[in-house]
Amino acid sequence: MxxxxxxxxxxxxxxxxxxxxxxxxxxxxxxxxxxxxxxxxxxxxxxxxxxxxxxxxxxxxxxVRPESPGEHRSKMLVEKIQKVHMNSGCIYGSPRITAELHKEGEPVSRSYVARLMKKHGIRSKVKKKYKITTDSSHSYRIAENLLQRDFSADALSQKWVGDITYIHTNKGWLYLRTVIDLADRKVVGWSLSTDMTAENTSVTAIKMAVKNRGVKKGLIFHSDRGVQYACEEFRAVLRKNNITQSMSRKANCWDNAVAESFFKSLKAEMVYHRKFIDQQSAKLEIFGYIEGFYNTRRTHSALGYKTPKQMEEMLLEKEKLAA
Known part of the structure; x- marks a missing residue:
């Protein structure tokens, strides 16, 4: 037994x-x-x-064996991957981490980085699905879609795009408006407000963009058909600065994909991982994300994994040489 x-x-x-x-x-x-x-x-x-x-x-x-060269390299790579991942606020996935390693002179494939990340439980923050936030139920004139999904620009202040998103806090909603320059993907203008009036949202953001970036001949501003962009207050600012207006087709988020992509990144990388006690705490976090990270340190695949700041400097140098 x-x-x-x-x-x-x-x-x-x-x-x-x-x-x-x-x-x-x-x-x-x-x-x-x-x-x-x-x-x-x-x-x-x-x-x-x-x-x-x-x-x-x-x-x-x-x-008690000595570490093999292959094992030593893998160990060093994992440490570098973890460092890049932490420096990005745990945001970067294998493509961006691979690009950063290449900048450091580390010849490694994206697939190998992905395998090491999976093995060691290193994950990027996941984006959530798109939700429609545009209020296009108004009687204002709709501008022609001049952008036609051409999000390329070879100089600053050729094409700007704008959009709005909602940020939840325990003390109520915040509304964020942005203006992004397609040449360097920099957020050149933005506004935060507790109401949806054009004066405190779209108008404030476009005025900030004009002040920060300046206007060049032929500049196009593209947005959705929301009332804050179609209203007379906003159009007056565009006319004053000789900016041509363009609008997306009805209920078509892909016509303004770059602006939508920024909000998806903002929420996936920061907002969804915070619980804001009030609007003020949310404003501080959003300011830090836009000015302290997105515009200066976050790499973009559309820019060849450069940051908006690096691309801005390259384009400004190009303008000087051409002058």
Whole structure:
């Protein structure tokens, strides 16, 4: 009876270890040893070696072995990946992290970075689905769609895009309006308000953009058909600064994809991970994200993984050389 109980206990132990170490059985000896090393505080080395058909003597020799060049490189890469990931506020995924490693002179493929990230549980913040926020139920004139989804620009102040989003706080809603220059993807103008009046949203944002970036001949401003962009107060600012207006087609978010993309990034990378106690705390966080991170440190795939600040400097230097 005692022998039966011991045999039953060994079978249960074998099942338990095998379940946890199943994936390691399908890999090389080093993976088995790494599994044993990681679980030494839970199970005895001898039992795990027995279940996983490994030699305890070989395991102990492996434990004190010198690190191979490949293992050392992987270890160093993981440390660099973790550093880039943390510096981005845990925002960057494998494409941007790979681009940053290339800038540091680290020749590594995106697929290898992705595998290391998956293995070590390094994940980027995930974006949520798009929601319609435009109020286009008004009688104002609708401008022609001049942009036609051409989001390219080879000089500053050729094309600007604008949009609005809602930010929830425990003390009520905040409304964020932005103006983005398509040449460097910089947020050149923005406004935060607790109401939806044009004066405190679209007008404030476009005036800030004009002050910060300046206007050049032929500048196009593109937006959705929202009332804050169609109203006379906003159009007056455009006329005063000789800015041509363009609007998306009805209920078509892809016509203003760059502006929409910024809000998705803002919410996925910051807003959805915060609980704002009031509007003031939200304003401080949003200011820090736009001016302290997005405009200056966040890389963009559309810019060849440069930051808006780096692209702005390159375009300004290009203008000087052409003058």
């Amino acid at each position: 005692a022998d039966f109980a011991q045999t039953s206990q060994r079978c249960r132990a074998r099942a338990r270890y095998t379940k946890k170490g199943h994936s390691h059985l399908l890999q090389g000896r080093r993976s088995v040893y790494r599994f044993i090393e990681a679980n030494r505080d839970i199970y005895s080395v001898e039992k795990m070696c027995s279940v996983l058909n490994a030699s305890s003597c070989c395991f102990y020799r492996w434990l």
